[in-house]
Amino acid sequence: TDTYPSLTRDPRFAKLTPEHVAFFKELLGQDSAVIDGVNANADADLEPFNEDWMHKYKGQCRLVLKPGSTEDVSKILRYCNENKLAVVPQGGNTGLVGGSIPVFDEIVISMGRMNTIHSFDEMSGSLVLDAGCILEVADQYVAEKGYIFPLDLGAKGSCHVGGNVSTNAGGLRLLRYGSLHGSVLGMEAVLPDGTVMNDMCTLRKNNTGYDLKQLFIGAEGTLGIVTKLVVQCAQRSPAINVALFGLESYEKAQKAFREAKLQLSEILSAFELMDGTSQRLVHKIRGGNKPLENDYPFYCLVETSGSNSEHDYEKLEKFLEDVMSNEVIADGVVAQDASQIKNLWSWREGITECIGHWGGTYKYDVSIPLSDMYSIVHEVKDRLSAAGLLGDTDKHPVVDVLGYGHMGDSNLHLNICVRRYDKEVEKVLEPYVYEWIEKRQGSISAEHGLGLAKKNYIGYSRSGTMIGLMKQIKTLYDPVGIMNPYKYI
Numbered sequence: 001t002d003t004y005p006s007l008t009r010d011p012r013f014a015k016l017t018p019e020h021v022a023f024f025k026e027l028l029g030q031d032s033a034v035i036d037g038v039n040a041n042a043d044a045d046l047e048p049f050n051e052d053w054m055h056k057y058k059g060q061c062r063l064v065l066k067p068g069s070t071e072d073v074s075k076i077l078r079y080c081n082e083n084k085l086a087v088v089p090q091g092g093n094t095g096l097v098g099g100s101i102p103v104f105d106e107i108v109i110s111m112g113r114m115n116t117i118h119s120f121d122e123m124s125g126s127l128v129l130d131a132g133c134i135l136e137v138a139d140q141y142v143a144e145k146g147y148i149f150p151l152d153l154g155a156k157g158s159c160h161v162g163g164n165v166s167t168n169a170g171g172l173r174l175l176r177y178g179s180l181h182g183s184v185l186g187m188e189a190v191l192p193d194g195t196v197m198n199d200m201c202t203l204r205k206n207n208t209g210y211d212l213k214q215l216f217i218g219a220e221g222t223l224g225i226v227t228k229l230v231v232q233c234a235q236r237s238p239a240i241n242v243a244l245f246g247l248e249s250y251e252k253a254q255k256a257f258r259e260a261k262l263q264l265s266e267i268l269s270a271f272e273l274m275d276g277t278s279q280r281l282v283h284k285i286r287g288g289n290k291p292l293e294n295d296y297p298f299y300c301l302v303e304t305s306g307s308n309s310e311h312d313y314e315k316l317e318k319f320l321e322d323v324m325s326n327e328v329i330a331d332g333v334v335a336q337d338a339s340q341i342k343n344l345w346s347w348r349e350g351i352t353e354c355i356g357h358w359g360g361t362y363k364y365d366v367s368i369p370l371s372d373m374y375s376i377v378h379e380v381k382d383r384l385s386a387a388g389l390l391g392d393t394d395k396h397p398v399v400d401v402l403g404y405g406h407m408g409d410s411n412l413h414l415n416i417c418v419r420r421y422d423k424e425v426e427k428v429l430e431p432y433v434y435e436w437i438e439k440r441q442g443s444i445s446a447e448h449g450l451g452l453a454k455k456n457y458i459g460y461s462r463s464g465t466m467i468g469l470m471k472q473i474k475t476l477y478d479p480v481g482i483m484n485p486y487k488y489i
Ligand code: FAD
Pocket: 053, 088, 089, 090, 091, 092, 093, 094, 095, 096, 099, 100, 111, 131, 132, 152, 153, 154, 155, 158, 159, 160, 161, 162, 163, 164, 165, 166, 167, 168, 169, 170, 171, 172, 220, 221, 222, 224, 225, 226, 227, 352, 353, 447, 448, 451, 484
């Protein structure tokens, strides 16, 4: 489609034959574990595996394999490696950079059947589970034991923990529980030649040599397939409080964040930013009562997690009183019960889903020092207006430009909502956005990864030396190059 970098199929890869398919059917045994578009027309069944969550990328895969065990994965990869068949690992297919979608006829290896939770240590909080477990299922499982999964994000109902680890997803709890580089204690992964790397350590400390599993965290399926994980879960806080407030400027949002860290310190568990445009969008699409009566250019959502509800609530109220009386915030509301907490969060978590309303979005997921973080939204809006591309009529491809994100982690999601994808829009945005980030020593991919969308732009955030080292690692682990080709490396 229009959104693809121009690519040609790598002739080194073999084309699928009925003999290949017969091998996989024999291996996986049951019909439902193979979707075969080689011997039959299976377009409708293949479609969900060939298209991403945003309906932006479309692949041409003719075969989906659903392994049921690490041994299956190992045999599949060994065969693919020997026969030069390219593969794309796929979890819940909620990734936002086109990484989980084949580009040409790569085989999709879909991990959903590997979804067993193996064990949980109630003393240490270490959870052993398959890569194909759904994030929300894992979180609910540990919640029953008083623990919390260290990651939460809007796609929790369908993304897999293996996909989360492979993208090194950040999400809504990173401020409190840190990145998956710290929470993943152990991993089992299968290399392209079928070798099983077993590093299923369940302990927090393990300094015996190189920490190889770290390479797979954020590798986006380019080194091997993650099959099992050990995840350090934290004690779930019995007292959660959430407040949402409106602010007159981005400067005031920064002051509110500073003040929240000072006053809420150890109980602060999330600090999220939403601009007025994003909240008007959610209201327009979903309706319902707005949390605050008036409209503001900015909103922040603050969550506290502690052990004493009354004490935490008092602290949060006192914080709100202070920032209100100092005119840092213009208005605010504190959730009174669990359903109001969920409702306030939905104004933040619901943005991603509402964004696709008109047709599509150009997504930029960037880290920039906080002082500069929001100004890119204004600058991009001005550029698109000056180019005559942003407006209210069908003639204008761009509907609006909005920004929101994980303010506590200096991570902004800049979204350009479009009626249709358009090369003219793309030319105004790229490489301008990437150059803007590079000038500020930011990251062009804070948490979503590079996938296909950003494959040509890695150089804006990584030096030639680092890219060279990455290529060496890729060649070492995947010398034939079958793992998720055409993507960022
Ligand atoms: P997929 O989309 O299936 O795959 C993602 C990548 O990982 C691909 O490159 C794929 O090849 C690879 N992969 C998948 N499974 C494996 C495996 N077992 N072994 C090796 N490679 C594998 N991201 C954030 O960081 N923070 C957010 O707050 C956030 N919110 C989101 C909200 C919504 C509504 C949506 C749709 C997405 C959001 N995301 C967010 C994007 C995020 O990357 C994914 O939701 C999630 O981490 C991907 O998991 P998945 O199982 O869907 O992976």
